[in-house]
Amino acid sequence: MNNQELYDSLLVELSEKLNILPDKPEEAPENTLKALWSLAKGKPVSAERARDYVPESLTDKEQEKLKGCIQSRLAGVPLAHISERQCFLGLELLAGPEALIPRKETELLASTAIDVLRERISGELAHVIDVCTGAGNVAMAIASQIEHAKVYAADISEDAVVLARRNCELLGLCDRVQLHSGDLLEPFRELQLNNKVDIITCNPPYISSAKVPAMADEIAGHEPQMAFDGGIFGVNLMRRLISETPDFLTSGGYLVFEVGLGQGPPLQKQMSKMPEYSTVEAVQDVEGNARVIVARAN
Secondary structure, three states: OOHHHHHHHHHHHHHHHOOOOOOOOOOOHHHHHHHHHHHHOOOOOOHHHHOOOOOOOOOHHHHHHHHHHHHHHHOOOOHHHHHOEEEEOOEEEEOOOOOOOOOHHHHHHHHHHHHHHHHOOOOOOEEEEEEOOOOOHHHHHHHHHOOOEEEEEEEOOHHHHHHHHHHHHHHOOOOOEEEEEOOOOHHHHHHOOOOOEEEEEEOOOOEOHHHHHHOOHHHHOOOOHHHOEOOOOOOHHHHHHHHHHHHOEEEEEEEEEEOOOOOHHHHHHHHHOOOOEEEEEEEEOOOOOEEEEEEEEO
């Protein structure tokens, strides 16, 4: 089969059989095919970067590799695990089963934090903490766009921290992003950062435990459960974050964190009653859902 015939036939197969999850809209059949085609040529790219890829001629061996990758994808293996790449706010990151695959929806968290740093926090040096850092996507996005930011990032999963460190090295940001293993904010208590942090960011696990069995196998069967299981009501870790953050924030500093659908309004109401926070705002996604909470410390 020549390359054009192969491309056309595989595109038809993907169009008919590929299950695209709502939180990965960039993985359209053609983007997926191009990403795996590029991988077969030994040039791994994310689905987003693959949009501009012009398929090259494949050898017989490369064609067989491509077909194997296509079957793995149709069997439910995440595209980012096959290609080992995922794009996040324009950054091409390494991805794998060690951490949650960075989602487009989390770009709202990162861009909001970047806006806060640019518009509301002055000073030559901004101290940033990113917890539940996973692959390091939010931490790397902030460091790449805010030159005066010193970012401290942590995850309870040592495997995730290893992946984040690889991304840090890939992007050349290790001089401004410091990675730690540990539970939530605990790693930073020894760094004497109390009342010195300008912004704390977090993409916590927020799926209620009861909903985990009903999740798509592409997520539940391939990504680490600790990265998305948020306990009985999905807010266990958020509550800890909200209560522990004031120990670290400077006066006027910010807590910025992602929330699941429906969780924003009650959390905003709860935090608005806490004396530790002067203002609590919700940032909505394009569909009008509150997906990010921005709280300013007194």
